[in-house]
Amino acid sequence: MHADPESPASREEAHLLPDEWLKIKPVPGNGNLSPGVYYPTVSKRSRSHRHGASRRTRRRAILKNGECNILKSRISQRRLRFLQDMFTTLVDAQWRWTLLVFTLSFILSWLGFALIWWLIAFTHGDLEPEHLPPMQESTNWKPCVFNIFDFTSCFLFSIETQHTIGYGARTTTEECPEAIFIMCLQSIVGVMIQAFMVGIVFAKMTRPKHRTQTLLFSKYAVVCQRDGDLCLMFRVGDLRKSHIIGASVRAQLIRSRTTKEGELLSHYQTELELNADGCDSNLFFIWPITMVHRINANSPFYGVSAADVLQEKFEIVVILEGTIESTGQTTQARSSYTTSEIMWGHRFVPLVTYNRERQGYEVDYSKFDDTSQVDTPLCSAKELDEFYGNQADRRSIESTEHMVLKLPERPPRTPVPAGENPAPKAEQKNGDFTVTL
Numbered sequence: 001m002h003a004d005p006e007s008p009a010s011r012e013e014a015h016l017l018p019d020e021w022l023k024i025k026p027v028p029g030n031g032n033l034s035p036g037v038y039y040p041t042v043s044k045r046s047r048s049h050r051h052g053a054s055r056r057t058r059r060r061a062i063l064k065n066g067e068c069n070i071l072k073s074r075i076s077q078r079r080l081r082f083l084q085d086m087f088t089t090l091v092d093a094q095w096r097w098t099l100l101v102f103t104l105s106f107i108l109s110w111l112g113f114a115l116i117w118w119l120i121a122f123t124h125g126d127l128e129p130e131h132l133p134p135m136q137e138s139t140n141w142k143p144c145v146f147n148i149f150d151f152t153s154c155f156l157f158s159i160e161t162q163h164t165i166g167y168g169a170r171t172t173t174e175e176c177p178e179a180i181f182i183m184c185l186q187s188i189v190g191v192m193i194q195a196f197m198v199g200i201v202f203a204k205m206t207r208p209k210h211r212t213q214t215l216l217f218s219k220y221a222v223v224c225q226r227d228g229d230l231c232l233m234f235r236v237g238d239l240r241k242s243h244i245i246g247a248s249v250r251a252q253l254i255r256s257r258t259t260k261e262g263e264l265l266s267h268y269q270t271e272l273e274l275n276a277d278g279c280d281s282n283l284f285f286i287w288p289i290t291m292v293h294r295i296n297a298n299s300p301f302y303g304v305s306a307a308d309v310l311q312e313k314f315e316i317v318v319i320l321e322g323t324i325e326s327t328g329q330t331t332q333a334r335s336s337y338t339t340s341e342i343m344w345g346h347r348f349v350p351l352v353t354y355n356r357e358r359q360g361y362e363v364d365y366s367k368f369d370d371t372s373q374v375d376t377p378l379c380s381a382k383e384l385d386e387f388y389g390n391q392a393d394r395r396s397i398e399s400t401e402h403m404v405l406k407l408p409e410r411p412p413r414t415p416v417p418a419g420e421n422p423a424p425k426a427e428q429k430n431g432d433f434t435v436t437l
Contacts, residue, residue, distance in 0.1 A: 062336040114155035144176035162190035208331035214239040217335035219369045222346040230295040230381040237288035244322035247285040255314035295381040306344040306378040346371040
């Protein structure tokens with residue numbers, strides 16, 4: 001190869017510019033195996049649009065941190081739908097909104113029951129001047145609740161009842177049955193609110209989403225040869241000692257496609273077949289593993305070359321799923337790779353070594369995203385297979401040409417004078433007769 005088409009400088013220059021400014025120029029090579037080195041060239045236009053072009057290259061459905069870059073709008077009855085599933089809504093909401101609902105629920109319940117206690121005291125006449133606590137003993141008045149003066153004392157009694165503080169200064173009496181009923185009702189409501197809010201906080205703190213912060217995907221995907229086949233590879237890793245049980249990795253290609261009827265499918269998803277070493281996509285996930293997609297006749301990248309990667313627009317979404325060993329919950333980590341994050345002609349460097357001093361395998365995560373350049377055909381896997389097929393046919397023809405059939409030479413005949421027709425001679429050998437001409 002004449003040069004490295006995926007050098008950092010060329011990649012940075014190529015993918016910061018709009019697609020219409022890129023022109024792929026091939027340097028002619030020999031045969032289909034080395035069609036040439038493809039490199040981007042920039043038009044002489046002004047480069048003042050680089051900022052907009054950089055935004056275009058970041059268009060993706062799944063962000064690098066795993067969040068879905070989806071904006072949902074014009075949902076009919078949106079608030080009603082979310083309020084019907086209040087628990088999930090509060091679990092998914094940000095902490096400030098959850099804490100705000102947590103605080104308001106208690107304050108509103110205190111105020112609501114304080115108003116009820118005030119109405120009970122007002123209707124019973126406990127708030128009359130001659131029936132206030134200082135005058136109750138002299139007037140022999142028995143209130144519904146002792147030591148109630150105004151709405152403030154009703155609010156304090158509401159808090160004490162709901163949280164069973166029990167200071168002892170304010171207590172209900174058997175004078176008012178409605179007061180006994182409200183006391184029981186408020187105790188039940190207080191327990192329900194506390195249980196509901198504790199469940200929400202616990203669910204938010206133990207969400208499997210936080211486990212994904214220690215699951216890693218390589219920054220780039222690479223394309224190189226492995227066992228003679230072009231392969232698309234990316235790396236996954238886990239930072240924690242507690243493992244992911246039953247881990248599996250899936251990959252989907254998202255790109256536009258036009259059907260036979262002319263329908264444009266702008267976000268058509270295609271499943272990519274993955275394997276790790278000699279296993280399938282189910283992993284024994286104890287150290288970082290390189291996932292491999294072999295680009296064969298069943299792959300959507302079968303006809304894609306290094307030059308096509310610079311021009312096509314697609315996104316590869318990778319999904320890691322498994323069960324958290326410590327909690328038993330199922331977690332899912334996501335990431336994606338766009339065309340600007342695929343390095344053609346690179347290979348991941350090894351990062352697992354055996355440490356003799358510590359008697360264990362050591363993983364150097366500083367090399368997790370490191371790659372090395374390797375000689376890789378720039379043609380597509382289809383052209384590569386055709387080249388190998390032509391080479392095999394050529395060798396087969398050449399080997400056939402060297403197989404010459406050697407027949408025994410025929411002895412020369414004795415010339416016969418013109419006009420004569422010699423008679424055949426009969427000879428007898430060991431009792432058998434042979435005729436010679």
